[in-house]
Amino acid sequence: MNSQPKPPAQTLTSSAPTQRPRVDSGALLQGSSAVEIxxxxxxxxxxxxxxNKLILTK
Structure with missing residues (x-):
């Protein structure tokens, strides 16, 4: 069998910004003043x- 060489592994650099999912608070609250998670x-x-600040409590 012919095996092809693997490309070199990519390394992450510390200068790359972290991409996080972003959700609008209005989409979570849907017009309500509170939501259970x-x-x-x-x-x-x-x-x-x-x-008009958010508080998360247990």
């Missing part, structure tokens, strides 16, 4: 304060 079997509450 389930993560690893735990339930969290994400809510908007009177000052």
């Amino acid at each position: 389930e993560h690893a079997g735990q339930r969290y509450l994400l809510r908007v304060t009177r000052e």
